[in-house]
Amino acid sequence: MDREYAESIIIEYLKSIYGFALKRCANLQDAEDLTQDIVLRAFRAMLVKDDLDSPKKFIWTIAHNVLANYYRDRTKTTIGVPIDELAELLPSQDDTLAGSVESELIDHLHREIAYLSKLQRRIVIAYYFENKKQEAIAEELNIPLGTVKWHLFEAKKDLKRGMDTMRQTGELKFNPIKFELCGTNGSPGTKGTNSNFFRSALSQNIVYAVWKEDKTINEIADCLGVSPVYVESEAEYLSEYGFLAENKGKYRCNILLDDPTNELISLHDVMYQEAAKLFANELMEELTNSGILKDKRIICGQTDQPISLSESPRADDNFILWSLVPYIAALSGESLMDKSISFEEVATVRPDGGQNICYASVISPGVKKPMYFDSMKQWCGPCWNRNEDYTLWQIDSEWSDGRVDDNYISKTNRILSILSRLDDSVSDESYAFLEETGIMRTKMNINGNTGWFKSVSQAVWLENTDIKNKLIAIGDHIKEKYWHEFETLKESFVKAVLDETPKHLHKMQKYGLQYTFFSDGWFILHCMKELVNNGKLKLPTGAQKKSLTTIIVPNV
Structure with missing residues (x-):
């Protein structure tokens, strides 16, 4: 039925309905409540009916059904109060009102109960469905009796308000987002990397829903088109681990969420592509023409051939470059870097021992993916771990074996x-572990006596800090040479990123932007792609993938 026609019928019968209720109720308040119930049920029923022969007969049929509920429920004494306070909770099973309409109202009511707070839900269910006395509920929940009464009063008002509300289903119900990337900047905890917390579509969409605007549980639920009960428990979990922050009953995003426009992606691609051309090609030329690759302080015997006890194998220059280029790209030019924001200022300390910044990427429909996006989905790093003697530096990529997983920290600590x-x-088992992880291989004598062996580094091993500093200085010179161009490329990109970032996350975002063209996965990836695409860097062999882009550096 047309909404305006339904409203005109209600207006026509409103005075008669109120008189009907007033004559049959014990007090004025009950009469008003009964009138409201009759009008509400009649109006909703008419909206879904197109074949109404007699509005008068229809109105009074509903009125007598609602009145029957009122009389029947008034006799209930199991909970010490008249159930008409919340009559919708216990609808009659033998009402003559159309079953589909009644079922819809019941479902609506159940949804509205889910929109109550957790404490109110427990009280309402205990009081109206489990027939518990208010005193028993107060004792069970360890709260004052007055608090129970207050919550019941507020719940009744909220439910009636909710039943009168036409909730608008959010866009995310029909177009849920999916994290294309989810990473960890910092150290993961015992629960692993941040992607482990975002395996479900629900957790991803909850965070996305509050990316630009703080929302209550109910507002998030409306946005996602799901029950607040599910949102509440998931939001509490995400908040416990620092991915959300709660403030005055509202949740806000506490991760860096990249949801770029085509314009921002174009800035991103141009910036990295141009910077990589300038830096990577000149670095490659310096490394190959200076003779430094032959420096004996750069140690690497990467080979899949049998190891000789009398000869010391040396890896080919191409394999060594696969480690040196990204290492120098990440660490060179640090004197040029803005370090005004420290990691400790912006990182989240998580209950499982992790201390990190979580970042994720969403690619909206109609938005192009960044250049090399599929390659970045296989990228992890730079990763570095250290003890008092050595630092182990490593990158996982499409060109290497997958080595970075939830056990990565424990594996690297054991290696170090x-x-x-x-x-x-050192035990044979430990040497076997080093070989398994691509760090070194060992040649035993024919009798297996560990007193006679030769170990060969499969990773690139820098003998001392002098050779490390000499390598980094090559990159320093190149970045200083092109720093004006780098800054010009970066300026528009940084502004566009911050414009898309909520104000409360600006400091966290700025911290990450400090590393653009330094320990920056996108910059390093573009450098490697530039060299592979122009043929200056040859693809590694299958045997080299386990040890690729791995450097061991002494700390003193």
Whole structure:
């Protein structure tokens, strides 16, 4: 039925309905409530009916059904109060009102109960459905009796208000987003990398819903078109681990969420592509023409051939460059870097021991993906871990074996511990572990006596800090040479990123932007792609993938 026609019928019968209720109720308040119930049910029923022969008969049929509920429920004494306070909770099973309409109202009511706070839900269910007395509820929940009464009063008002509300289903119900990337800048905790917390579509869409605007649980639920009960528990979990922040009953995003426009992606691609051309090609020329690759302080015997006890194999220059180029790209030019914001100022300390910044990417429909986006989905790093003796620096990419996983920290700590004891007695099991992880291989004598062996580094090993500094200085010179061009490329991109970032996350975003053209995965990836695409860097062999882009550096 047309909404305006339904309203005209209600207006026509409103005075008669109120008189009907007034004659049959014990007090004025009940009469008003009964009138409201009759009008509400009649109006909703008419909206879904197109074949109404007699409005008068229809109105009074509903009025008598609602009145029957009122009389029947008034006799209930199991909970000590008249159920008409919340009559919709216990609808009659033998009402003559059309079953489909009644079922819709019941479903609507159940949805509205879900929109109550957790405490109110527990009280309402205990009081109206489990027939518990208010005193028992107060004792069970360890709260004052007055608090129980107050919540019941407020819940009744909220439910009636909710039943009168036509909730608008949010866009995310029909077009849920999906994180294309989810990463960890910093150290993961015992629960692993941040992507482990965002395996479900619900958790991803909750965070996305509050990316630009703080929302209550109910507002998030409306946006997602799901029950607030599910949102509440998931939001509490995400808040516990610092991915959301709660303030005055509203949740806000506490991760860096990249939801770029085509314009922003174009700025991103041009910036990295141009910077990589300038830096990577000149770095490659310096490394290959200066003779430094032959420096004996750069140690690497990467080979899949049998190891000789009398000869020391040396990896080919191409394999060594696969480690040196990204390493120098990440660490060179640090004197040019803005370090005004520290990691500790913006990182989140998580209950599982992690301390990191979570970042994620969403590609909206109609928005192009950044250049090399599929390659970035296989990228992890730079990762570095250290003890008092050594630093292990590594990148995972489409060109390497997958080495960075939830056990990565424990594996690297074990590697570093073994490396610190190489001069002492190291077990065969430990040497086997170093070979398994691509760090080194060992040749035993024919009798298997560990007193006679030769170990060969499969990763690139810098003998001392002098050679490290010499390598980094090459990159320093190139970045200083092109720094004006880098800054010009970066300026428009940084402004566009911050314009898309909520104000409360600006400091966190600025911290990450400090590393543009330094330990910046996108910059390093573009450098490697530039060299692979123009043929200056040859693809690694299958045997080299386990040890690729891995450098071991002494700390002193």
